[in-house]
């Protein structure tokens with residue numbers, strides 16, 4: 001979809017977690033810019049140094065402010081500076097930090113390192129609360145603003161391999177509801193999560209058997225997996241004035257996956273002998 005509608009003209013925000021061109025936040029930033037939104041980009045200092053965020057910043061006329069989303073002092077600085085740079089309060093926030101060392105280091109679910117587990121929760125869920133708490137304390141959000149985080153269906157269903165990130169996503173969605181209630185009452189600000197199909201990004205590539213997750217979800221979704229661009233399109237709608245009364249929701253952007261029992265595409269895939277053999281091979285290799 002190449003059209004732009006000026007949906008976000010005059011709106012200002014902060015976008016977390018664009019690391020490289022494959023990041024969901026990267027594509028979303030480009031789409032927001034095209035719709036007239038202006039924003040500050042943020043990520044870990046290390047990610048800025050080794051990633052390509054400055055390239056995106058140049059393209060979108062944005063400033064980059066480093067912040068570790070788990071550190072309240074960093075968030076205080078980020079939010080205060082962003083309102084100064086953008087010349088006023090914020091209209092939208094895209095939260096997208098996520099990280100699990102247990103997944104990265106391939107720890108079994110029954111042999112988790114609990115310090116890493118706490119870190120997973122802090123980076124991938126609690127940071128969402130911290131961002132909103134700082135915003136509320138600084139009164140940095142405009143009325144009828146919109147705050148979004150990105151979730152995954154493993155918050156509701158068991159997906160072996162997604163490990164402690166499943167708990168983080170469940171917490172993330174709960175924080176969206178609890179803070180959403182508060183922000184709605186105090187400021188008419190809405191808070192939601194979008195539950196996204198498996199999408200090929202750097203974070204996803206660390207998940208064991210991600211290719212199988214991806215293929216399975218694609219075949220089980222009547223519309224196919226939602227990709228980066230589909231997420232970006234949903235996000236601009238959620239940041240626009242057309243969704244003012246949508247709040248405290250976990251919104252499925254999954255091509256129908258979450259409502260499908262079985263699909264003809266999946267049956268065909270399973271029936272094709274060579275696919276079954278191939279996937280058995282992959283599983284045996286990974287054991």
Ligand SMILES: NC(=O)c1ccc[n+]([C@@H]2O[C@H](COP(=O)([O-])OP(=O)(O)OC[C@H]3O[C@@H](n4cnc5c(N)ncnc54)[C@H](O)[C@@H]3O)[C@@H](O)[C@H]2O)c1
Nearest residue numbers: 017019023024047068069097098150152198199201203204
């Ligand atoms: N890719 C998928 O299949 C998929 C599916 C559903 C949901 N999501 C979610 O989408 C979001 C974006 O992930 P992505 O897939 O685009 O991957 P990504 O690797 O591009 O983005 C993750 C980002 O988190 C940042 N980050 C890590 N620790 C941080 C910290 N302490 N402070 C600030 N930033 C930190 C990383 O630098 C990176 O930019 C995540 O919440 C992820 O769980 C992804």
